[in-house]
Amino acid sequence: MKFPFLSALLVALCCTTVAQAGGPTIVETDPVPNPPAQPAAGADWSGPYVGLTYGQTSTDFTLPSGPFAFTDGDTAGVYAGYLWQRGALVYGAELAYASVSGAEIVGFPLDRITHTIDLKARLGVLANRTLFYGVLGYSRAHYKDTTLPPPRDINLDGLAYGLGAEFAVSEKLTMGLEYMSRDGSGAASDNPAIIGNSTFDTLNLRVGLSF
Secondary structure (H helix, E strand, O other): OOHHHHHHHHHHHHHHHHHHHOOOOOOOOOOOOOOOOOOOOOOOOOEEEEEEEEEEEEEEEEEOOEEEEEOOOEEEEEEEEEEEEEOOEEEEEEEEEEEEEOOEEOOEEEEEEEEEEEEEEEEEEEEOOEEEEEEEEEEEEEEEEOOOOOOEEEEEEEEEEEEEEEEEOOOOEEEEEEEEEEEEEEEEOOOOOOEEEEEEEEEEEEEEEEO
């Protein structure tokens, strides 16, 4: 952690300055000006990163025959991305994949969301060692119904957006929470005239490692 070291260094510099202020003034030569003090640096978020996620889901799903109630499920996934930092501004891009379990039509465990893929842009602001950010991008949630002959697949493609916060535990390790909402639609594999629509939300715990 940098902050204890920087605090001790700041105290030492202040004490040194006070001690020098009480000493005699040399008038024979002009003092050499000291360079302006630089602000203490926070965590550096720039560069590539990878990580793991675990979270909870909420689903709204409709077909032409009507809406279907879904149970809440779990997600477990991986992500990788790259960030750039300009002062307190942090921005970049990320690709994420998550396997979904338990997000199924009530009473029909074979009708379910199986996984998600997210490609998103990130834009955030640093506050001390915490990054507060928003995300916007493209997402695909995959729906599968294996009760039908043949099985039905629907790729629910659409807009993804959300908010998150991450804390720099160390120079390399980050932890945070991210809320994502995905509005998707797509045609059934067994009948293109059947269009599915969904809103698939997740709240994920994230643990990342930067390089």
